[in-house]
Amino acid sequence: MLNFKQPQLRDVIEAPADIAQVRTNLARLYQQKRQLLTDKAHWAHNDAALFEAGASYTRLFMDKMWEAFNEDKLIGDSALIEHLWLQVVQQEHGTAVNVNYADEAGENHVLFAIDQALHVQAHLTAHELPVLADITDEAPDYLINEKMFPALLQIIKLLYAADLRFRSPKETILQPVNDLHFGVKFPDAKTFTATLKVSNNVAVPVKINVEIGHYDVRSFQVVDETGNDVTTIGKPHVSASGTFSWEAQHLPELTNQTLTLTVEAVAIDTLPCLDNLFVIASGNNILMRTGEQVGSFQLELPNKQELGITVNSQDETLTLHYPDADTQIYELAKTYSFFGEWLEATLKTAIIV
Template identity: 85%
Template sequence: MLNFKQPQLRDVIEAPADIAAARTSLAHLYQQKRQLFTDKAHWAHNSAAVYEFGASYTRLFMDKLWEAFNDDPVIGDSPLLDHLWLQVVQQDHGTAVNINYADEAGTNHLLLSIDQALNMQAHLTAHELPVLADFTATKPQYLLTEKMFPALLQLIKLLYAAKLHFLSPKETVLQPVAGLHFGVKFPDAKTFTATLKVSNNVAVPVKINVEIGHYDVRSFKVSDETDNDVTTVGKPQVSAGGTFSWEAQHLPELTNQTLTLTVEAVAIDTLPCLDNLFVTASGNNILMRTGAQVGSYQLELPNQKELGLTVNSQDETLTLHYPDTDTQIYELSKTYPFFGEWLEETLKTATNV
């Protein structure tokens, strides 16, 4: 249900095969036209007609996607392309583009989908893409042949470049190492407290210190003798030596009152996943060191590149960093099997955020 004589659609059709640009343009046109479409009573609750309306725009996006795959030198010259076919399907909140693989017997396998393809919430969902277990098993097996893998990796990289991402690190090894983000199990928090009586000397700032060592601050609070929260009148700071300070200018309304600083913090160094990585890396003669900031770590890999980790105790997450932003888990694990083994074990108990 598209009129290809419309100038905006002609622009999309005739433009170079840029996945991000095509999706952005078509999503804008679709949302604009959909509003006009559903303003009419006979279409507003006509789900079949509304779906077909959205599917028309999604099919055009699908065709531009196929054009981009064909134009890419890695994908276009690969035997993988001869086995792929794309399909628009209906979802509860929009339409999706399925990327299917037909095996030699003619059986179709759904590799991945672009869910809610023309919505702001568009994302990738893996279905029959490889996971870590496919390569760490005694007899690794996967649907595609080794010759098809470069094209499959490139296909994912094109989608990521168009800001279409998987939502979970557990879905597949075909997603970038850089930015991989997931929840990990933290030890119980420890509470540190300190008190200070506010001086009547207006020239003396109020400063409360408490030693927290290598613990990372999850939350803190400053209260007066009647348990009123006065945290926001001062500013916190943590020294390199592990001293947490809360400082404020003289507080005349609190003169001669005793303030209590309460800090809730966790020992990041005792995280099992970090201990496991340290041991695994050491066994492969790779140094793991702490970074300049609390909760940051680096592994100096033999390829002269640095694998970084950042632990956030407030939301209990771990984030990976890597200088090559499009290097995928599969690629790094193939070069350094210990990384894949560690990540597989860590993700077994990980929570996604």
């Protein structure tokens, strides 16, 4: 129930169909309206009335989003738009917009939803969007024909530009390769230790070194003879050759104390998913090389674009990087089947973070 003569609503209706801006403006207006309602006893716990208020603002957002789809030339001129319809549905925490596809038999399929559409935590959730198996030879055909895919990809790109994103790379191949982020299984950590007795020469900084090679540091600690943690009084550094150093200015209270440095680190080079990528890439005559930073790797693809991988041993995650922020998994996997093969195998055991 909206009064379209309200100036702020008129501004939204008449403004360009910018999905991000429309959602921001309507979310603000809805929160103001909800606050006015919940301040009154007869509305405060009236769930049906509160839902309808949220649904009204969400429907306006849905209509402006539909306007944006139709104004986009790729989407508006496509056969796909003739099969799509949008729907506002109730959720436990707010409202959602379902993007439905009507097949040739008139049966409806929810492709994906914008969950909590007017909430700060709004996100995309895939329902019947394609996954990696849908583009392999063994898998049955996806319900949307390939001629419609460019328009479907463009819809996702518009929503990502509005900061509406899928939460998991497992959900669908219709999401960007760049910044794809997920947890992977790491090998057990190895502990490295070194000790140093602090001299009585106050002019000499305290510096403890330990060789960790190609291992990546997960944590480290420095303690004195009585077990007191003195880690924060110094600064760490890892050299290109794999020497971990902890250095501090000489402090009088440390004189003649034996300090112990303990470093917990993991061998990133032995990650199964990276070994698998190296083998698959090599089989396709693509070089995989290590980057300047520990835990970074690059593949120079035949299209002269670089696929980057960053591994973080502290939170045990892997992140993909690609120069074109709009390129989706579907597009890269169709061009380079080895990428889809590797990603499918890796995501089977991935932990979503």
